[in-house]
Amino acid sequence: MSSLSSTGPDATRGGSGRTPRALTRRELFSLGRTEEEGHWIRIHRAAMACRFEVLLDGADEAHVPAAREALDEADRLEAALSVFRETSELSRVNRTAAEMPAPVDADLFALLALCRDLHARTAGAFDITSTPLSRCWGFLRREGRLPTREAIEAARACVGMSAVLFDDDSRTVRFRRSGMELNLGSIGKGYALDRMAALMRARGAAHALISAGGSSAVALGGRGAGWTVDLRSRQVARGRLARLRLRDGALATSGAGEQFFEVDGRRYGHVIDPRTGWPASGVLSVSVVTAEGALSDALSTAFLVGGLDVARRYCASYPQTLALLTPEGGRTGPVVLGAFAGAQVEEA
Amino acid sequence: MNLTPEQESLGRRNFLKALAGTPALAALGVAAATRGPMRGGRVKVAWLGVGGQGRALLTRMDPAYVDVRALCDINPTSLAKADEVLAKNKQPPATHYADWKDMLAKEDIEGVVMAPPLWAHADIACGLMEAGKHVLCEKMMAWDVPSCERMLETAHKTGKVLEIGYQRFYNPIYQAAYEGIVKAGQLGEMYHARLVWHRNGNWRRKGEPPSKDYDPSPWGYPDFEHLLNWRLYWRYSKGLLAELASHQVNIANWFFGAVPEAVQGTGGVYRFKDGREVQDHVYATFEYPQGRTATFSAIESNAFENYYEMYMGTKGTLIMRAETDALFYPEGDAAHATAVEVAAKTSGGAALDASESKPASQTSTGPAPASGGGESAERGIASRNEVSRWAAAIRTGAPLLCGPEKAIHSARACIVANEALQKNERLKV
Numbered sequence: 001m002s003s004l005s006s007t008g009p010d011a012t013r014g015g016s017g018r019t020p021r022a023l024t025r026r027e028l029f030s031l032g033r034t035e036e037e038g039h040w041i042r043i044h045r046a047a048m049a050c051r052f053e054v055l056l057d058g059a060d061e062a063h064v065p066a067a068r069e070a071l072d073e074a075d076r077l078e079a080a081l082s083v084f085r086e087t088s089e090l091s092r093v094n095r096t097a098a099e100m101p102a103p104v105d106a107d108l109f110a111l112l113a114l115c116r117d118l119h120a121r122t123a124g125a126f127d128i129t130s131t132p133l134s135r136c137w138g139f140l141r142r143e144g145r146l147p148t149r150e151a152i153e154a155a156r157a158c159v160g161m162s163a164v165l166f167d168d169d170s171r172t173v174r175f176r177r178s179g180m181e182l183n184l185g186s187i188g189k190g191y192a193l194d195r196m197a198a199l200m201r202a203r204g205a206a207h208a209l210i211s212a213g214g215s216s217a218v219a220l221g222g223r224g225a226g227w228t229v230d231l232r233s234r235q236v237a238r239g240r241l242a243r244l245r246l247r248d249g250a251l252a253t254s255g256a257g258e259q260f261f262e263v264d265g266r267r268y269g270h271v272i273d274p275r276t277g278w279p280a281s282g283v284l285s286v287s288v289v290t291a292e293g294a295l296s297d298a299l300s301t302a303f304l305v306g307g308l309d310v311a312r313r314y315c316a317s318y319p320q321t322l323a324l325l326t327p328e329g330g331r332t333g334p335v336v337l338g339a340f341a342g343a344q345v346e347e348a
Numbered sequence: 349m350n351l352t353p354e355q356e357s358l359g360r361r362n363f364l365k366a367l368a369g370t371p372a373l374a375a376l377g378v379a380a381a382t383r384g385p386m387r388g389g390r391v392k393v394a395w396l397g398v399g400g401q402g403r404a405l406l407t408r409m410d411p412a413y414v415d416v417r418a419l420c421d422i423n424p425t426s427l428a429k430a431d432e433v434l435a436k437n438k439q440p441p442a443t444h445y446a447d448w449k450d451m452l453a454k455e456d457i458e459g460v461v462m463a464p465p466l467w468a469h470a471d472i473a474c475g476l477m478e479a480g481k482h483v484l485c486e487k488m489m490a491w492d493v494p495s496c497e498r499m500l501e502t503a504h505k506t507g508k509v510l511e512i513g514y515q516r517f518y519n520p521i522y523q524a525a526y527e528g529i530v531k532a533g534q535l536g537e538m539y540h541a542r543l544v545w546h547r548n549g550n551w552r553r554k555g556e557p558p559s560k561d562y563d564p565s566p567w568g569y570p571d572f573e574h575l576l577n578w579r580l581y582w583r584y585s586k587g588l589l590a591e592l593a594s595h596q597v598n599i600a601n602w603f604f605g606a607v608p609e610a611v612q613g614t615g616g617v618y619r620f621k622d623g624r625e626v627q628d629h630v631y632a633t634f635e636y637p638q639g640r641t642a643t644f645s646a647i648e649s650n651a652f653e654n655y656y657e658m659y660m661g662t663k664g665t666l667i668m669r670a671e672t673d674a675l676f677y678p679e680g681d682a683a684h685a686t687a688v689e690v691a692a693k694t695s696g697g698a699a700l701d702a703s704e705s706k707p708a709s710q711t712s713t714g715p716a717p718a719s720g721g722g723e724s725a726e727r728g729i730a731s732r733n734e735v736s737r738w739a740a741a742i743r744t745g746a747p748l749l750c751g752p753e754k755a756i757h758s759a760r761a762c763i764v765a766n767e768a769l770q771k772n773e774r775l776k777v
Contacts, residue, residue, distance in 0.1 A: 215705035255704035
């Protein structure tokens with residue numbers, strides 16, 4: 001009864017002759033819930049063709065304005081990074097870099113350099129130049145179709161991170177061949193989440209779960225064992241694959257269960273292996289946890305493409321990487337590789 | 349209502365609606381106002397008027413706070429149904445009474461939760477308080493303004509706890525919306541609120557009398573039909589304004605921090621000309637100080653909009669929908685782009701369901717709800733909190749969240765609105 005023992009400024013007195021005490025905000029909010037229960041505040045907006053959301057505990061409602069500012073940041077980054085915006089900085093680079101070295105601002109240059117490094121670290125499984133392949137398979141317009149071998153080979157000729165020349169001193173990038181283009185689709189959301197998390201942290205928010213499209217999430221803080229996140233894949237199971245408790249870490253999930261097409265009973269997913277020119281296969285779902293949203297995003301795609309081999313080698317070489325892979329057929333639960341200090345895995 | 353954002357949020361609405369019906373959420377009710385045994389023990393109570401609303405409260409009450417000793421109703425069928433509610437909630441049977449005065453003479457009770465027809469509120473509530481009992485009285489407070497004033501005076505005079513059953517005050521979503529949006533100034537200056545309660549159906553209830561020779565005339569009802577459908581007759585009821593508008597006006601008073609100064613209205617029996625007296629369509633405009641206006645409509649011919657309260661401020665719009673969710677749309681360039689939702693956590697549920705990327709049209713990234721149904725969990729929680737907080741107020745002097753001082757304002761506004769509607773005039777409240 002201690003939480004209810006008197007009269008607040010907004011409350012009407014019950015009974016009479018008792019000394020009133022101001023009801024605290026926490027007490028008011030404790031109405032109808034226990035410590036564990038209560039309310040979520042979800043602040044969300046469509047950006048980068050998906051839903052960006054900042055999830056706050058009801059107790060953190062003071063950070064709603066910061067969450068809105070963070071969503072503005074997602075809009076700003078979309079305007080700068082999207083290849084679907086002709087006016088974006090990246091579109092400008094794509095238009096000009098085959099002709100001459102294209103100057104790039106410091107933030108974008110750092111992100112592109114990370115993409116270059118990840119290409120090397122994942123044996124080419126992560127490649128931001130694979131857009132011509134996605135286009136040839138029809139996935140850019142979400143109208144998948146089986147291309148001719150000639151079309152695939154023609155697209156492959158325009159793909160390859162090794163054909164992108166970086167000049168760190170002048171901060172420029174140049175394409176070795178015309179027809180090449182950069183696309184941050186497999187890293188941009190995670191990158192935006194990192195920036196949003198930094199902004200919210202700078203505004204004093206200690207706890208928030210920031211997510212995009214349900215596939216990428218950055219956990220700022222996390223009370224107790226952390227944010228509870230269920231990993232799901234409709235292609236694998238009706239229930240959850242695993243439950244994660246996440247603190248100060250970034251999660252990304254990739255799969256080809258939502259965007260695909262079928263020809264003659266064979267399924268072609270939307271993630272193309274840049275090394276072969278064909279849709280990746282062998283892994284149904286990948287989730288990766290690292291310290292950074294951009295890194296997790298990129299690795300989840302890389303591991304979907306590169307499979308258990310690439311994932312094993314990466315996790316062995318780079319600490320603070322946790323990966324859960326569900327291979328096609330075989331065992332039911334995901335294969336768990338590596339570890340991340342802020343993440344606990346509970347099996348389904 | 350501007351339907352565009354509404355339609356855009358259809359998916360979200362469906363999500364929250366479904367969420368509200370999940371068994372996991374219903375468990376939230378256990379976490380009522382307080383936890384554990386209450387100091388001083390449970391309050392010994394009677395339930396008086398165990399028709400639909402009385403039984404709803406009985407179903408939702410938390411036995412950790414109240415010990416139901418007696419049931420009182422002039423309709424034996426209602427008493428039998430209330431017995432079933434107690435049995436279903438594993439509560440011991442309670443003694444039956446038809447006459448509340450008889451009950452007072454025989455039962456050792458401290459308080460009464462009462463939900464009889466509106467016209468009976470004041471006499472019973474005042475009689476109970478005069479006899480030393482605390483009272484939780486279902487809204488609206490009373491049938492006319494002098495009766496409301498009598499109840500308030502009696503509460504002050506006797507020092508008994510009197511709460512009026514406006515469950516929105518005990519709904520965590522309303523508390524969260526008030527604290528997080530309204531009080532936090534996120535709506536800016538508010539000039540308009542729209543209160544909507546639309547249904548498509550006959551308000552008339554069907555039921556058989558408890559026996560062939562059942563005679564309710566000693567209680568003021570010429571026949572069973574008038575008892576069953578008391579809401580449709582002026583002698584007992586104040587119609588849609590009392591039964592529906594008073595809930596929403598009570599919250600408008602809270603969110604505006606003011607009470608109406610004048611009201612005008614129109615309406616009539618337009619669809620169901622079946623001998624009822626109260627209107628089936630009601631439209632009222634409540635004028636608040638500083639140029640603020642709340643409009644209310646209750647229609648019984650179209651349920652598309654269901655029921656909600658929409659607060660329109662210079663900085664944003666807050667929609668409280670069907671007592672189950674709160675939506676917020678800031679004004680400006682991204683007016684409808686950013687949504688702020690307050691939603692109850694599901695017990696044992698995840699904060700996020702992560703899977704491969706979904707396009708923006710799949711609106712929610714929240715945990716997939718079980719397909720639900722049944723009554724809204726928030727409403728259940730609200731009623732449970734209401735009864736528990738009333739019991740806590742009796743034991744410890746804990747604050748009531750509405751109280752007769754607030755409830756009398758919404759009652760007065762709705763009573764005057766009925767007069768304005770009948771006279772087709774603008775009346776001062």
